[in-house]
Amino acid sequence: xxxxxxxxxxxxxxxxxxxxxxxxxxxxxxxxxxxxxxxxxxxxxxxxxxxxxxxxxxxxxxxxxxxxxxxxxxxxxxxxxxxxxxxxxxxxxxxxxxxxxxxxxxxxxxxxxxxxxxxxxxxxxxxxxxxxxxxxxxxxxxxxxxxxxxxxxxxxxxxxxxxxxxxxxxxxxxxxxxxxxxxxxxxxxxxxxxxxxxxxxxxxxxxxxxxxxxxxxxxxxxxxxxxxxxxxxxxxxxxxxxxxxxxxxxxxxxxxxxxxxxxxxxxxxxxxxxxxxxxxxxxxxxxxxxxxxxxxxxxxxxxxxxxxxxxxxxxxxxxxxxxxxxxxxxxxxxxxxxxxxxxxxxxxxxxxxxxxxxxxxxxxxxxxxxxxxxxxxxxxxxxxxxxxxxxxxxxxxxxxxxxxxxxxxxxxxxxxxxxxxxxxxxxxxxxxxxxxxxxxxxxxxxxxxxxxxxxxxxxxxxxxxxxxxxxxxxx
Numbered sequence: 001x002x003x004x005x006x007x008x009x010x011x012x013x014x015x016x017x018x019x020x021x022x023x024x025x026x027x028x029x030x031x032x033x034x035x036x037x038x039x040x041x042x043x044x045x046x047x048x049x050x051x052x053x054x055x056x057x058x059x060x061x062x063x064x065x066x067x068x069x070x071x072x073x074x075x076x077x078x079x080x081x082x083x084x085x086x087x088x089x090x091x092x093x094x095x096x097x098x099x100x101x102x103x104x105x106x107x108x109x110x111x112x113x114x115x116x117x118x119x120x121x122x123x124x125x126x127x128x129x130x131x132x133x134x135x136x137x138x139x140x141x142x143x144x145x146x147x148x149x150x151x152x153x154x155x156x157x158x159x160x161x162x163x164x165x166x167x168x169x170x171x172x173x174x175x176x177x178x179x180x181x182x183x184x185x186x187x188x189x190x191x192x193x194x195x196x197x198x199x200x201x202x203x204x205x206x207x208x209x210x211x212x213x214x215x216x217x218x219x220x221x222x223x224x225x226x227x228x229x230x231x232x233x234x235x236x237x238x239x240x241x242x243x244x245x246x247x248x249x250x251x252x253x254x255x256x257x258x259x260x261x262x263x264x265x266x267x268x269x270x271x272x273x274x275x276x277x278x279x280x281x282x283x284x285x286x287x288x289x290x291x292x293x294x295x296x297x298x299x300x301x302x303x304x305x306x307x308x309x310x311x312x313x314x315x316x317x318x319x320x321x322x323x324x325x326x327x328x329x330x331x332x333x334x335x336x337x338x339x340x341x342x343x344x345x346x347x348x349x350x351x352x353x354x355x356x357x358x359x360x361x362x363x364x365x366x367x368x369x370x371x372x373x374x375x376x377x378x379x380x381x382x383x384x385x386x387x388x389x390x391x392x393x394x395x396x397x398x399x400x401x402x403x404x405x406x407x408x409x410x411x412x413x414x415x416x417x418x419x420x421x422x423x424x425x426x427x428x429x430x431x432x433x434x435x436x437x438x439x440x441x442x443x444x445x446x447x448x449x450x451x452x453x454x455x456x457x458x459x460x461x462x463x464x465x466x467x468x469x470x471x472x473x474x475x
Contacts, residue, residue: 040141346376
């Protein structure tokens, strides 16, 4: 019975394996070209991928053993990815470089071939045997190490160092260090003694307008047309926004024009706008071409002028400070002040109230004070002061009405009472106080007001009229 169960399970396993193979969407085959190497050499394999699907597919090849092992192709492709037509095949040479392997021995390096659209993978271990040079014919070993920044500023010089380590007892009087990428190409001749370590330093420059992009730097150490070592480094050309400024100032009468020429020395378009420090007062008289706007940041005011400059291009903006408007405003204000002092009345009348008496929650009587002053430098003659009491109140009788008696009192049932005083003359700087009391018919609840008093006088041959303030009474 157990034998029957085992036979069934074995049969099912064989069926499943058969399905797995026949249903495979792609086939992978590796051919070993050179699997025995020493340090400084590259193991070589030939990879063939067959697309079994009815449509063109993308395939990606990578290693599980990075960074101990570096995987590369010839010609160099990074990342290792390519398209294969329906039913087609693709062959490529793969190279394995032991980057961080400390000892001799046999190593299995796992290579993954992935069908990108379906995330299907085939993992294959490639066996590499690293041997000592003394195990067979002598193998020359010169190791190179690339020392440089991963990110490159195209507007600055690029410092590069190549560290060389001669692990041989051979001298190299004429060693070539070849540095190649899309943007950098350099060949440096150097001598290297037995077991010598040496660092080659140099600087490169690229076009500052080089756009932001990735690049692959390949360093080869070559002696007598034989490649002793190859190293690969991924670098990135970064985007750099930088402007050069050239300022010129032109001054005219009450006008200053700053011409600012901006040159984009970076490798990306500059469209952030230019900020020019300003102030609240300068904002009133400053304009720009192109037209800018004023902002306030961290308590500081700026004029922001929009610009859009492509790499290598230049533009000129103009900032104009026009103080003619300030002069016109000053002249106008001066004229207004002079006009006011020339035309203002020499006589002032100020109306106040005191001794406000309350009855039953309202105002029952109060004392009105008129202060008449001569604010001119000349004597004023024939002064008439007229004040009115509303019909809700009466002039108090039987009392002395201030220091100056009225010359006329007129009463009207609807318009109220009119009081007139006459002052024959008032010298420069003199003041006369007029007082009178009013008493309401009934207690006045709430706020009410007394009208302006009017003063007339003769001044420099002309009749001049002045008005006092109106007086609001709030119990």
